[in-house]
Amino acid sequence: MNERVLKVLEFHKVRKELAKHASCSLGKERAEALHPSSDFETVKEWHAQTDEAATVVRKKGHVPMGGVSDIRPHVKRAEIGGGLNPQELSQIAQTIYGGQQIKRFIEPLAEEEIEIPFLLQLADQIHGLVELRRQIEQCIDEQGDVSDSASHALGSIRRNRRSTEARVRDKLSQMTKSSSTQKMLSDTIITIRNDRFVLPVKQEYRQSIGGLVHDQSSSGQTLFIEPQAVVGMNNELRELRLKEKEEVDRILRELSAEVALHTADLLENVETLAHFDFLFAKAFYGEAIKGSRPALDPNGYAVIKKARHPLLPYNEAIPSDIELGGDVHTMVITGPNTGGKTVTLKTFGLISLMGQSGLYIPAQDGSTIAVFENVYADIGDEQSIEQSLSTFSSHMTQIVDILKHVGTQSLVLFDELGAGTDPQEGAALAMAILDEVHKKGAHTIATTHYPELKAYGYNREGVINASVEFNTDTLKPTYRLLIGVPGRSNAFDISRRLGLAESIVSQASEQVGTESHKVNNMILSLEEARKKAEEDRNRAEERLQEVQELQRSLETELQDFQEEREVMFQKAEEKAEKSLAKAKAEAEEILQSLREMQNRAGHGVKDHELIEAKKRLEEASPKLAGGNKKAVKKPRHQNLQVGDEVKHLTFGQHGHIINKRSEDEYEVQLGVLKMKVSKADLLYISRPEPIETKPIATVRGRGPSIKTELDLRGERYEDALQRLEKYLDEAMLAGYPLVTIIHGKGTGALRKGVQQYAKNHRAVTKTRSGEAGEGGSGVTIFELK
Missing domain, CATH: 1.10.1420 (MutS, DNA mismatch repair protein; Chain A, domain 3)
Structure with missing residues (x-):
């Protein structure tokens, strides 16, 4: 990558921010020397390493990197026979201890089933050097002086x-x-x-x-x-x-001589610890910018969701969706000055450089970046007094150089293309330059305020218009990027709102060509259509949120009902057990009394004594609820049908039949509950008259619309578990006895997470891996209560 481009896009500032998260000078040195790679496999490997470090930070929250120093000068001086002072020896001992600490921290994580193969391999490269550290610490105290011992x-x-x-x-x-x-x-x-x-x-x-x-x-x-x-x-x-x-x-x-004997091991430890510190600096920086790991596309396709400029405060950066590649290789962004065009341009370029450096990007999960061979940028005023070049000449010099080197794997960023000269000639040059770059197959984003370029994307294949939104009510830009809508002139609207006389505005408007009016009207129509679509989408999201709230409320009510029912059953059982124990005790007492009467010497048992004992036995029987009532034969209807209103004789609740499972068993909806009920336990109430109804859309996750399988392939670990939690609740409400969770084979991390989650879920009674015809180890079967 060209160093000038890195400076123009302010990548050096990202490196400085990254270096702040390093624990020692070793990590800072690597952070400040970070350079994007154009090799796809290298970038892929870097992201895998960063993701492992981010996983450790997310799970543990800290990393023990204290005490590590850059001891390379000390070790090399000892290697050539030089003597080391106590402070230098103390730093060597502390660095050895730092290596032992990180090794002890990383290695046990494998037992916790955290997938970090690279970090484990890196930890394995650390040499213990226990004896060397012991010798130094025995001779050098904590203050860095030679001790009496x-x-x-x-x-x-x-x-x-x-x-x-x-x-x-x-x-x-x-x-x-x-x-x-x-x-x-x-x-x-x-x-x-x-x-x-x-x-x-x-x-x-x-x-x-x-x-x-x-x-x-x-x-x-x-x-x-x-x-x-x-x-x-x-x-x-x-x-x-x-x-x-x-x-x-x-x-x-x-x-010092002992240190010289371990030169190779000490230097290898330093390199390994530097890499550890660098990786964890990446992880902590990604956390600081609320970044995410991007997917990598080998074909030059990039879609960055809710992209934010990493150097702007999180709450001030306006997120934008930027998509480039595939069928569209060129994007032309139009709009007023100070509207955010240049920030959008720099955001895409800087995020691309960050992604190619193995860093998390400030964007939403699910974003994809391309790996460009080269990034070219012509941004800002680069006028040179020494070279006596005007602004236009300076820009044109850069553009000429870009056109010499640009290729299919290049990203080109033009800011205010064609500016600094006659507008008509500048617009014509801008279109010709864009045509040339597009013909060479490069990915291009260009900003301009020339009205002639507003229609550029409509009659050229692979080119799309975009604009930054401007609020004419507040007279301020919103900095939102609108894909597919060119920017329109707001000069007349702004002038009116600032109080310019209508006669002057009208006179100016008459001097603008008919075609310009048509273009502005077309853009206005597009903006209104977009706003309406956005409002419809917001209403749909609000409705979805209401439905989700209702679902959560019903799930809570169901759980409360089940817990209350379990408590009532438990109390009833306890009461029955107490009554039975009391009855047994009284019966035993009566039997003992009868035995005593029979054993009386010379005295027979009189009739009234037997009658009294029998009465006491009957009174000792436990009195259950309804026990003194005559058994009532439960009435039933011989021809129950789906839709019939029925009464559950045990619970006394009314409901309706939603499914016939067999001749003697039905599925009944009782309020929010669905239950399998024996035919003998149902009392027919009424049958509604059939009426014509229009089909209505079922809410996803409700009733029969939920599937018996859930596909989690391609999901991030945390997102997958959230979907699994919601799905199990819905499957339990639907009454499914068996569901299939598809997690794929991959590294096995998602499979382990799914199976571990199932062990702690109250509704899952048993799990097993799929058979050969069910998907094998790529699926897990859950048996539900």
Whole structure:
């Protein structure tokens, strides 16, 4: 891709925004060097990688990329024998730890059935280097200093050094506290000069203190003297410091040599971690712009739904549907200045570059992009004072260069084509240039305000007109792109609304040619037709929303009814169990009483005692509702038909028969419920007279209109589960015992998601994969309650 085009379309700003989402300098470096690819397979692979990273971000919300640094300079210096300082070694250890962290984060995701083959392969390339990290961390502390535990000798030297320092300080502290010495000091403090402990002594007491002078103040009134009493201890301290430095240098040399032994593994880790950071930066950037993964079309067809410019605030960008390719290779956008033509042009070009860089695009799901070999753009005022070129000359220079290189796999963007010269000549040149580019098979979008180009798309095959909408009531553009409708002049309408006299407007209108009036009237008619179609569509969407709300309400009522019925059944069962238990206890008590009467020595059971016991047994029987009523033979009608009004004898509800399942079983609609009812449980009420009715459209998902199979192939994962949830509710309302879910074979992710969802759904009792004649592993059969 031409770097000038990337700059014109502001792709460098997208790279900067992308770099903000990187966690370390490695990812930022790759983000800022991102360049679109013109190879279809490469772009396809990039999008697969970005999608895996986006899946992880969506599932986990974070990625542990902390502590990673660009350690390549340190490793390469160690490789050629150079020594590393403690801070550099500490960065190497932290980067090794960062690699271990991301490896531990990624690998368990495979067990959660998250499909991320590339990320797993990338994690497998990270070398653990556990021993090297342990050695560095044992010698270097968290502050980046060599720790006392780095070696036994270093620990011993530092203990002696600290002990000697304490003795020196104690000796000097005694001197500062002495009344005879205090008057000689400029300040009662102990300080250091040339790595030796000294006292600040007044100039006049130099001979009284005695010792070595190491420094003096800027005024010369204070001398920094090392008293003779501590000279020996300072010498000892200096020797200990030299030994400490030698031991620290030895430890650092050994660690640097150990790093050199692992140069290849460390550099490979850096490259792998850089790629991880770059991919997750792509994922987080896609989330920030509310982007989506586009489909890729190998034949140059692009349809971008609700496209937004990525550099504009989300709430300010007006989404537009842009379609190019297939039967239409050239789009001419007309309309007033500041109406949004250039923004639309740049949006399409920039989204194409983003898509070819493996980035999510700021558009609705289901968008498709083409992979162009080259993108050419002539946008903005590129007048050059140094070259003494006018605006027109500058544009024409760019156009000449474009025409030399353009081909069938090119995208060409012209902004205000033919501007900067005589309008009549400019319009003629614009049409000739568009013809030439179109003849070469390139995909082209051009903006213009020339009225002659409004009819350009009507008499040329493969060309379509478009315009940006202008609201004459508010006198402001709406920035909406209207495909198939050329822009019309709004000068007269705007002038009237701003208060220009009607006589002046009428006089101006008379000077405009008849053909121009016809064109404007035609455009006005097209706009009115479009607005009416849009209003009809909005009303249809509102009606659909009402129907969906009604469906949700009925589903809620059905669920509440079922839950209430289950509670009532449970209470009835509990009550029956209590009554039965009580009856059993009373019966046992009566039987025990009878046994006692029989066992009485020499005493027979009297008649009135037996009668009383029998009465008690009868009273002990549980009293069920309706138990004291005589059984009523349920009446039924011998010739029940579909449409008959009937009464359900068990529930006492009225309904009507909607289907005859067999001689002894019917399907009955009771309110919002459909039930299978035995013929013996139905009471015939009436049969309506047949009347002529006009067929009405059934609501999708209601009654018999719902199919027994659902095809989810090609759906995104989240959209597929939403459709599945709605479909199961509708299938349950329709009373289907068995439904088929078609998910295809593919990577298996959708199949696993569908089957996992079924395990947690209250209506699904059993699932199985399809047989050979049913679709095999590409379908799953659900058995419903």
